[in-house]
Amino acid sequence: MENKSLFAAISLTIVLISGFFFYNNQVSQLENEITSITTEYNSKINAVQPVASTENNVETSILEDLNNQLIDARSALQAAQKKLTLATSKSSVLNDEIVQIHDARVEVKALEGSLKNTQNSLQTTQYELKISDTKLDYLKDLFESQNKITVIKNMARISELKETTTGIVVTGIIVPAIGVATLISYTTQEIDNYCANIKNTIDLEKKVFNKVVSLDAQMQENYHQQCEVSLKDKVKKGLKKLQTAKK
Numbered sequence: 001m002e003n004k005s006l007f008a009a010i011s012l013t014i015v016l017i018s019g020f021f022f023y024n025n026q027v028s029q030l031e032n033e034i035t036s037i038t039t040e041y042n043s044k045i046n047a048v049q050p051v052a053s054t055e056n057n058v059e060t061s062i063l064e065d066l067n068n069q070l071i072d073a074r075s076a077l078q079a080a081q082k083k084l085t086l087a088t089s090k091s092s093v094l095n096d097e098i099v100q101i102h103d104a105r106v107e108v109k110a111l112e113g114s115l116k117n118t119q120n121s122l123q124t125t126q127y128e129l130k131i132s133d134t135k136l137d138y139l140k141d142l143f144e145s146q147n148k149i150t151v152i153k154n155m156a157r158i159s160e161l162k163e164t165t166t167g168i169v170v171t172g173i174i175v176p177a178i179g180v181a182t183l184i185s186y187t188t189q190e191i192d193n194y195c196a197n198i199k200n201t202i203d204l205e206k207k208v209f210n211k212v213v214s215l216d217a218q219m220q221e222n223y224h225q226q227c228e229v230s231l232k233d234k235v236k237k238g239l240k241k242l243q244t245a246k247k
Contacts, residue, residue, distance in 0.1 A: 159226070
């Protein structure tokens, strides 16, 4: 598009310059004609001066004719000068447009360079994001595998401790009440610690990945039943039964 505009501008400049020389040539020709007419006019005046007065009418007619030709020549000269002035003005405007086109091309080149730099920066950013995604996937897999093993072990230990607590409550008749209460308190604290570890794992995964990755639906339900349902209420009920049996 820029090449077409530049070509059109150059073509118009050539046409205007050609017109300039054409009109300038016409002006020169008209000036020569005016000079010739003026010379002829003066010579005829000098020629008719000694002629008798009977020929005054003829001489006056010739002079008027020459005068009219001179007026017409001057009018043509003025018209040619106006056209020449207009051509010169158009040539100046066209030259300004060519300068503006050149400046615009410089700005376009600068913008092209800036766009290329932006594209390179974007490609670099995309590559870095791709690497970050790869690292995040690796970290997610690592979390999922290691945390899943840890959670499974914690859940198994919680189940064992619960079974131990239940057995203590059931067989507590032959064990001193204070010893039973102390052992149950210790076991409950251990269960709470394991449940807290699992909760910390869940909270960390939600913070990093916006979801839990190491516990499937069944494991999360098992966590809810083992840790979120109040174990203390069950232990209290067992102690109450033990105290009632001793009475």
